[in-house]
Each structure stands twice: as C-alpha cells, then as structure tokens.
Amino acid sequence: MKMDDKFKKALEENWIVPPLPEGHEARFALKLERCGTRVKKRRIWPSVVTFIAAASLLVMLFMWRGKNSEGDSVDTLSMVKGYYAALIWEEGEYIAEITKQMAPKERENLLSEVKYIKEEADSIADTILRGIDNEDAKIHYMIVVYSSHLNSLKKLSAYLEPSSVE
Numbered sequence: 082m083k084m085d086d087k088f089k090k091a092l093e094e095n096w097i098v099p100p101l102p103e104g105h106e107a108r109f110a111l112k113l114e115r116c117g118t119r120v121k122k123r124r125i126w127p128s129v130v131t132f133i134a135a136a137s138l139l140v141m142l143f144m145w146r147g148k149n150s151e152g153d154s155v156d157t158l159s160m161v162k163g164y165y166a167a168l169i170w171e172e173g174e175y176i177a178e179i180t181k182q183m184a185p186k187e188r189e190n191l192l193s194e195v196k197y198i199k200e201e202a203d204s205i206a207d208t209i210l211r212g213i214d215n216e217d218a219k220i221h222y223m224i225v226v227y228s229s230h231l232n233s234l235k236k237l238s239a240y241l242e243p244s245s246v247e
Contacts, residue, residue, distance in 0.1 A: 165227030172234040202230035
C-alpha cells in the first residue's frame, strides 16, 4: 500500500464530518440562482501594462540617476507627473464610461469624487515639489502618491465594472 493510500485511509477513518444543517441544499440552490451564470470579467491586461510601464519608468529613472544635471531632474519630475496624470485621467475616463447607465444624480456625485481624487493627487505632488529638496526623494514620494491614487481609482472601477459573460 502506498503512503498516499495509507494517509487517505487514515483520514477517512478518523475524520468526523459534522452533519450539514437542514435546508442547506435549498440555500445553496438559491445562491446559485442569484448569482446566475454570469462570470465577472476581470480587467487584468490594463493592470499588467500599467505595471510594466511603471517598472520601465523606474528602471529608466535609476539609470539616469547620477548622470543628470539640475535642469534634467526637473524634466524627470515633469515626466513622472505627466505619466501618472495620464494614467489617472485614463482611469477616470473609464469610470465615466462604465457609469453611463447610473442615475444622473448618483453619477454626478461619483464623478465629482473621481475629479477630487485626481486633483488631490496633483495637489499633493505640488506640495512635494515645493517641500522637499532631495530630487530622488521627490520622485519617490510622487510615485507613491500617484500610485496610491491610481490604485484607488482602479479599485473603484473594478467595483463599478458591469458583470459580463465571457
């Protein structure tokens, strides 16, 4: 007898399975009915592309580190800010597109919150630019701020994304 078979036999002999509560089959069937056959389609590809682009940007930044003069670091900061602002704008547009079917007042409130998230990221980035002297620290903190705001928008869009059949 193989070791796996011995293990399986020992489990079967010693594992006590508690009885299932009455009506469990009906509750399970009701849950299946509610969920239907729709499977939520995940948007994995944009996340992968975003991750690859961010990683590429970070590699380029670290390669340029030490070679840049003072004027070039401002260009790098502008590049980081522009890159993330574009990603955040794209996510905001996606949210606006998938919420077209919402009630007008709810959609208006939601889009105003999305606009607030976009503006807050820019505001914090401007504060970082004014408040920190070290260029590498500025880049790091800007990436952290923009990434967290972008992730918030991505989570919101994933929550709002309509279910679709694959």
